[in-house]
Amino acid sequence: MERVLIIGAAGQLGSELTKALSDMYGGENVIATDINPKALEKFDYCKSTVLDIMDKDSVRNLVKKEQVKQIYHLAAVLSATGEKNPLFAWHLNMESLLFVLELAKEEKLDKVYWPSSIAVFGPNTPKVNTAQYCVKEPNTVYGISKQAGERWCEYYFQKYGVDVRSLRYPGLIGYKSLPGGGTTDYAVDIYHKAIAGEHFVSFLSEDTYLPMMYMHDAIKATLDLMHAPKENVKIRSSYNLSAISFSPKEIYESIKLTYPDFSISYAPDFRQAIADSWPDSIDDSHARADWGWKHEYDLQKMTADILENLPAYMV
Ligand code: AKB
Secondary structure (H helix, E strand, C coil): CCEEEEECCCCHHHHHHHHHHHHHHCHHHEEEEECCCHHHHHCCCCEEEECCCCCHHHHHHHHHHCCEEEEEECCCCCHHHHHHCHHHHHHHHHHHHHHHHHHHHHCCCCEEECCEEHHHCCCCCCCCCECCCCCCCCCCHHHHHHHHHHHHHHHHHHHHCCCEECEEECEEECCCCCCCCCCCCHHHHHHHHHHHCCCEEECCCCCCCEEEEEHHHHHHHHHHHHHCCHHHCCCCCCEECCCEEECHHHHHHHHHCCCCCCCEEECCCCHHHHHHCCCCCECCHHHHHHHCCCCCCCHHHHHHHHHHHHHHHHC
16 A cells, blocks of 8 residues: 655645545555644544654655555645735745745655645636636735645646646635635634624625635545546646535525525735635536546535534534
8 A cells, every 4th residue: 555645734724634545555554744733633544643744854854654655735925915925825835835846756655635725816817607718817926825836736747757746726714624814714704603693704705706626526626636547637737626606695595495594795905815816617628538536515415414424523
């Protein structure tokens, strides 16, 4: 069995991906790492260790010692947090990716996974059914780092044969862990407020449409891409990926079917401008054609699943 290293495992995506990878490869072959020691406590089903992605010697030593063959590099500063400290966001997002790509080349790793985002698009991108190949002029530091990162992924694949694969995630919504510092985070918080019986204040206006995806689908897409035959992975920058698209008003209405007294108000802040620069919906036909991507959850099915399962995670 191949050894798999997950960097940034305790984050929103990593928390669920680490479990799925452990089920697939066996916990003894999966190493969950994060900078936050407390957050590693939940990984009692696989190996885990504290790791700072910027500490290159420690990362290299771990890869050698554990004979790692695949890296999932998930650590990043997201869109909203990135705007508060742009140079740090650039430094962390770019340095870490370049280091992982270089390590993959030197150590001849089998595969690397690196998430990109709808943040690569910008205000001049066509908003509806945004195509794989179109104008991309991101105006957040996070988006700029993801766009540059995509170019580096393709470069390392073409020049050095590094088998790096990537998806442009929409906003990810799950109930097992909280997101941190993104513009799409409201769509997770809203469920917590509804279940807690509290009023919800949305930081995006009621009719702001964004591409979104239930975590179950995101994990499936990631594993499908990573296990697709090499020749089927025709895009080596990053694949457009899509499932659902909704506004704060629509997600609120889907929750209200179960919680009729739930209330919402709208107080857009600086994140509104970020959301306005991103697409409303995404055309992911390349992912569907190349490696058979198909999503399962629509808004109502996702809401029903979250409202049923989230309470157990809130206690
Ligand atoms: C964010 O909002 O920054 C992320 C993303 C869309 O990449 N969830």
